[in-house]
Amino acid sequence: MPQGNAPTAHGVRILLGDLCEVTAGPSGSLLDRLHDGPDGVPVISPPDLAGDHRVDSRKVRRVPQIDADRLERFAVREGDVLVVRQGALGRLALIEQAQSGWLYGSSCLRLRPLPGGILPAFLAAYLSHPPVQRAMLGQALPGTVPALNSTLLRELPVTVPAMDRQYAIVEALADVADQIRIQRQMAERLESLRPAIFRELLQGTRDTWR
The missing domain is CATH 1.20.5 (Single alpha-helices involved in coiled-coils or other helix-helix interfaces)
Structure with a gap:
């Protein structure tokens, strides 16, 4: 169990960074060969995150396999949670087996729960809870396009039953x-x-x- 836990009436309060690896997406310049064709590896972007915590693959764009091989560290696997960090803040999706091996774009953050700490589906539900959404959005950096900072997001407290x-x-x-x-x-x-x-x-x- 991560250090620095704070017991509450409903569970243990733990910082998100102690529960998950938080990884920002690759620079947009590394995805300059995104295309709408049927070949290559899909790259999940904010418009692909549906309202039911799922990835809508109907319009997902792709990159050539050679680019995907270079960006392997940005691949997703079942149980990851993708969170929009720029633009449509607050949208998220729970990655299923069907999307394992896909990549994610520069406007998303990948949360990868550490073993034994929190269920991915519970984390997705928790981060969708309106008070938690407000807390997340309160950490957004001001600007023309609001953005979530991965460093600050790691400091978000999560109540874990x-x-x-x-x-x-x-x-x-x-x-x-x-x-x-x-x-x-x-x-x-x-x-x-x-x-x-x-x-x-x-x-x-x-x-x-x-």
Whole structure:
């Protein structure tokens, strides 16, 4: 367990830098051959971070394999958490097995939890909690484009419950996320039916809609 822990009513308060490796993305000049084609290694950027802590790979850009080999230290693996550090501050994603080996761009920070300290899914949920988001954004450096400094982010205190409590929280939040996805799919299906229903009602081929 990291040093300097502070017990609280809900767990142990630990600095983020004692729980994770915090690594800023590569300089933009090292990614000057980013392209939209199908070949090469994907590079995750802020627009690719979806609202449900996932990476949306539909528009991800890529670099040639030779560039990816040079930038191997900026590869992600399952369990990493990517946080936007420049621009759309506060957005984040939990890396899944499907994205292992991908790279991340200069506008992101990679948080790699140390073994035995914190569950990656719990960390992603914790950093998304509104009071924690406000604390994170409060550390942003002022400027035309606000930015999170990796050194200051390491000083962010994290309340870490016992491991069994972390598992329970992650499981409960996963159930909620599943229900949200189901409801969204239902809403999208109904929305897609709207034009057909209108057309049938307009043509008089449908009397009522139940």
